C-alpha cells in the first residue's frame with residue numbers, strides 16, 4: 104500500500120519545504136495541468152526539473168495535458184520516477200509507454216471516470232501502473248466518486264488474471280473516509296492532496312491513510328483460534 108501526496112494542495116511558493124513535510128510518503132504526486140486537457144493550469148517542466156533535484160522522494164508525474172506523446176518524455180528525462188499520461192489524450196499510447204520505459208521511468212496510463220478500462224486489458228504488459236481517476240480531473244478537494252469502484256475491481260481482476268505486476272492508483276477524493284473502499288476494491292497506490300496537505304501533521308496523515316488501506320484488505324482481526332462448529336470441518 105503506497106501513498107503519494109499530491110502537491111496540488113501544497114503551498115506552490117515553497118514546494119521544497121512542502122515536500123519535506125511528507126517524509127513518510129512513498130512518492131510525491133505532481134499534477135501537471137495545461138489549461139486545455141483540463142480547465143486548470145498548474146506547473147510544468149522547469150518546476151519538475153528542480154523538484155527532482157531537491158526531493159528525496161521519487162516524483163510521480165500525472166500529466167493532464169494535451170499531446171502527451173510530445174510532452175511526456177521530457178518528464179522522464181527530467182528525472183521523474185513515474186510518468187502518467189491520459190488515455191483520452193494520447194495518440195499512440197503503446198509507443199509512448201515504451202518510450203517512457205526506455206527513458207528509465209515507470210509508465211502509467213490514466214483513465215477519467217467515464218473512460219472504460221476494457222480497451223487496456225490487452226495492453227497491461229505495456230504499463231507499470233493504471234491510474235483510475237476517482238474525480239473528474241482538474242481540481243483538488245472534490246468528492247470521491249464511488250461509481251468508479253466497479254472499474255477498480257474489474258481492473259484488479261484483469262491484472263490478476265494476466266499475472267502482471269501492474270499497480271492500481273486511485274486519484275481524487277481519497278481520504279480517511281474513502282481510502283478503505285478503494286483498497287478493498289483493489290487499489291494499491293493512493294493519491295491524496297487535501298487529505299494530506301490539509302492536515303496539521305501531513306506526515307501522520309500519510310501513515311494514517313496507509314494503515315487504513317492495509318486494514319481494509321487485511322480482513323477481520325485475528326483474535327485467536329475460532330471454532331465455528333461442525334459445518335467448518337466438512
Ligand code: DX5
Nearest residue numbers: 109240241243244276296297
Ligand atoms: C485532480 C488531481 C489530483 C488532486 C487530488 O485532477 O489529479 O491529484 O490533487 O486532490 P484531492 O486529494 O484533494 O482530491
Ligand code: ZN
Nearest residue numbers: 134165274294
Ligand atoms: Zn493527480
